[in-house]
Amino acid sequence: MKRGLKRKLLIASILGIAVVIASGLFSMKGEPPERDIDVKDPLVEVFALEPMDGNFTVRSQGTVRPRTESILSAEVSGTITGISPDFVAGGRFEAGEVLLRIDPTNYEVAVTQAQALVRQRQIEYDGAAQLRSQGYRAESEYASAAAALASAQASLVRAERDLERTYIRLPYAGIVRAKGTDIGQFVSPGSRLGVAFATDMAEVRLPLTDVDLAFVDLPASSGAAGPSVTLTATQRGQRQQWSASIVRTEGVVDESSRVTYAVARVDDPYRRNSDGAPLPMGTFVTASIQGSSLEGIVRVPLQALRGTNQLLFVDDESKVRIRTVDVVRSDSDYAYIRDDAHAGERIALTPLETQIDGMTVRTTDDPAEEGAEGDSTNLASGEGGSSQ
Numbered sequence: 001m002k003r004g005l006k007r008k009l010l011i012a013s014i015l016g017i018a019v020v021i022a023s024g025l026f027s028m029k030g031e032p033p034e035r036d037i038d039v040k041d042p043l044v045e046v047f048a049l050e051p052m053d054g055n056f057t058v059r060s061q062g063t064v065r066p067r068t069e070s071i072l073s074a075e076v077s078g079t080i081t082g083i084s085p086d087f088v089a090g091g092r093f094e095a096g097e098v099l100l101r102i103d104p105t106n107y108e109v110a111v112t113q114a115q116a117l118v119r120q121r122q123i124e125y126d127g128a129a130q131l132r133s134q135g136y137r138a139e140s141e142y143a144s145a146a147a148a149l150a151s152a153q154a155s156l157v158r159a160e161r162d163l164e165r166t167y168i169r170l171p172y173a174g175i176v177r178a179k180g181t182d183i184g185q186f187v188s189p190g191s192r193l194g195v196a197f198a199t200d201m202a203e204v205r206l207p208l209t210d211v212d213l214a215f216v217d218l219p220a221s222s223g224a225a226g227p228s229v230t231l232t233a234t235q236r237g238q239r240q241q242w243s244a245s246i247v248r249t250e251g252v253v254d255e256s257s258r259v260t261y262a263v264a265r266v267d268d269p270y271r272r273n274s275d276g277a278p279l280p281m282g283t284f285v286t287a288s289i290q291g292s293s294l295e296g297i298v299r300v301p302l303q304a305l306r307g308t309n310q311l312l313f314v315d316d317e318s319k320v321r322i323r324t325v326d327v328v329r330s331d332s333d334y335a336y337i338r339d340d341a342h343a344g345e346r347i348a349l350t351p352l353e354t355q356i357d358g359m360t361v362r363t364t365d366d367p368a369e370e371g372a373e374g375d376s377t378n379l380a381s382g383e384g385g386s387s388q
Helices: 002-028 105-134 139-164 373-381
Strands: 046-048 051-066 069-073 078-083 098-102 167-169 174-179 192-198 201-208 228-235 238-253 260-267 284-301 310-314 320-324 327-330 334-337 346-348
Touching: 051 260, 098 192, 105 139, 201 238, 201 284, 228 260, 238 284, 260 284
Parallel strands: none
Antiparallel strands: 046 346, 051 201, 051 284, 069 192, 078 098, 098 167, 174 192, 201 260, 228 238, 228 284, 238 260, 284 334, 310 320, 310 346, 327 334
């Protein structure tokens, strides 16, 4: 029992001595030196605004279509007895070229009969007129002879017209899109023979939104001079361009897409009378339309926009002022604003994690901040900014 008691007393003595020593060491430790924490305002890159006159380009796209396209149909019945070697899909023909010929035999006979009848009616009319002048014929007989002659002449015109309709041709130079008949086939009036289109002009329907319309001076009437257009497409791996112009609008707003279609016209798309790369029908093209110009607008880098229409202005006291601006248009690099900014004002380009109206910042155009690249950690975080 005495040995156990001694051991407990020894342990208690050691713990007590350790506590005394620790207390003494703690009391001997001095107060830590005070340090001033240097909290800096965030450093931002600024951009000085300058007004300019903006010439805008409106972008659109569409598919090249022929201005004139015809479905060839037979107007008389008969067997196809002749066909042009150009009457194939993709074949080019000239204005007035005979593409198909329907057997003319019956129609030539009809013309001969009509001519003979006209000669007969003419003799009868001349005789009636001579007797009438001598007083031997009544007025009614003379009128009947005149009517018979007129009817015979009309029949001749009809027969000649039917004979002419055995020649299938078009009044323009063009290209055959589709072939619907061939030699030896019997056709009747209304039979579809093929499809062809003119190559003198092509058109492209270009959709324009309501915002686009504010920057395009569309022609007031069909055929009036409109803005110029540059069409672009890739052919055989190469980028090609063609000149066009807006000639009209379709005059309605599309109910499904809420866009207005402007029509651009291209002259001689297949380059039959000029040099350059042809523009085939069906080509999908992008269009750059010459837009109107605006005076006194301000161009700002797109990265400066916060959201869709806010800018961080930095005043003369290096305080941030958050303002909503009127963005009239933007592209891949810049936004254009008006009426909300003035020459010489500065905006912040550097994004701030904390954006507080009235916070103080440091600016890169301050001579005192030259060489402050070491503060890059503050550029995005905004730590240390003070609010007023």
